[in-house]
Amino acid sequence: MGQARDRVNYSFKRLKEIPEELRPREKLLKLGPENLSDEELLAVILGSGSKGADVLSLSKELIKMGWEELEKKSVEELLKVRGLGLVKALQVKALVELSKRFKGGKSRISIRNPQEAFEFLKDKFDERRESLIALYLDLSNRLLDWEVVAIGNVNTVFSKPKDILFKAVKLSANGIIIAHNHPQGEPSPSNEDLNFTERLKKACELLGFELLDHLILSEGRYFSFREEGVL
Structure with a gap:
């Protein structure tokens, strides 16, 4: 039998027990974010702990809950976590919400006027045929989602209001912007465009x-x- 060795401890260390150069901020600066654990990344965001819990212990506790659980918890529920005060509870909620918005590749951009809608839409159409696109916005005019609702031939595109409203209900949207292209000709409305817009407006108001x-x-x-001033 060899000489007895000191027991190796894999337990989570408190921040003050870690050499300064290996603490989360310093480690991020030297090694990059990909070399930090989830707890360390969250510790960088939170910045500091409290009298009851240092920032790494606090981060470990939050990460252990899981992202889905953090998303469900209210600020009041987060305040029950030992060492988590109001400011840090709000930081956690803001971080979870920001992550949710970026997830799936559709960031929550704001569309507040026709020019911003045009800038978003201008590269979304197939120039060879007419298409109808719907944008779904929340109360703050942030984009929840968008989709191609219908595709026609060179000169026409057909759709029914229910094709647009079904997704609006699903998303709990507040506002809808529709757009279609004229592959050939001027960007001016036809009688069919005017009639469809009026029908959709009435259907929107009903719901x-x-x-x-x-x-x-x-x-x-x-x-x-x-x-x-047509709408």
């Missing part, structure tokens, strides 16, 4: 949604029903 605008795009230009 408590707001039809914010209808844009027609063609050759780098756009026509906004809202801007022109």
Whole structure:
């Protein structure tokens, strides 16, 4: 039998027990974020702990809960975590919400006017055929989601209001912007465009949604029903 060795301890260390150069901030600066554990990354965001718990112990406790559980918890419930005060509970909720918005690749951009809608939409259409796109916005005019609702031939695109409203209900959207392109010709509304917009507006009102605008795009230009006073 060899000489007895000191017991190796894999338990989680408190921040003050870690050499300064290996603490989360210093480690991030020297080695990059990919070399930090989840607890260390959260510790960098939280910045400091409290009298009851240092930042690494606090981060470990939060990570152990899991992201889905943190998403469900209210600020009041988070305050029950030992060492987590109001400011840090709000930081955690803000971080979880930000992560949720970026998840899936569709960041929550804001679309507050026809120009911003045009900038978002201008590269979403197939120039060879007419398509109808719907944007779904929340109360703060942030984009919840968007989809191609219908595809037609060179000159026409057909859809029914229910094709647009089904997803609005699913997303609990507040406002809807629709847009279609004119592959050939001016970005001005036809009688069919006007009639469809009126039908959709009435359907939106019945279900408590707001039809914010209808844009027609063609050759780098756009026509906004809202801007022109048609809607």
